[in-house]
Amino acid sequence: MSTETHTHVQGAKHHGGPLIYTANLFALMFLTVVTVAAASFNFGSANVVIALAIASVKAILVGLFFMHLLWDKPVNAIILIAGFLFLGIFLMFDFLDVTSRNNYLPRNMPNMENATPAPDSMNPLKTPAPRPLDPAPAKAEEHK
Template sequence: MSAPTADHTSDSHDHGHGHDGDFSHPMPIWMLLAVFFALLLLTVATVYQSTFSLGNLEVWMSLAIATVKAGLVIAFFMHLLWDKPLNAIIIFSSLIFVALFLGFTMMDAQGYRENLIMNPALLEDSQPAAVKVELSK
């Protein structure tokens, strides 16, 4: 996929003095439609794969498909392929920090979860009973 007009993406601090040229580059309609149908297809695929029992793999499969979909949205709908490289760096670096946050927290939780104690009194309290159901009336 080559960009319709991709030349003007200069460095961020050179904000185009002198060339007041056209910096918009409309996406062709066929491309928009193609991306949309690809996304629909992937949605069907992810629903379909959830009908198989893949065990632990399942969550990774569905996440992989979701990531492909997200990639399509970012690259085409959000126009990142034709955007300044800086914007791409910014959004991907955010994922690094998300990974850092989730990674450390999960790693720690794996370690301390043996020590977590639920409140037994409350467990008793929350047993299903007819009284509880009446609350929703």
């Protein structure tokens, strides 16, 4: 149940307006030009950061003005932010994994350089993938 006590019917009062929307459009087009121009310089790995930062500013402008979040009930903005937040969690933990693989080897790891290489028959990359429904005596499915 809405907690608002004011009684305006839909359309009684509106924020925003053509002037603000048009100004916002020009700001967005300007930022597009800036991001294309910035991409032609080489800032190293900062390029991606700059591009995403400009994109985020543009997204915020679209959200605040075109989608009326600036004047809307805060719950809608919270929902949108939550969406990006959980996407961020997904991205962060995935990168935590892929960027740290092989960084931490056990202390008693044997020196693999002098080890005898495994025969090709044991190397999955050098043998064709088994046909899935080949009759195998004990079909072992090992996943959780």
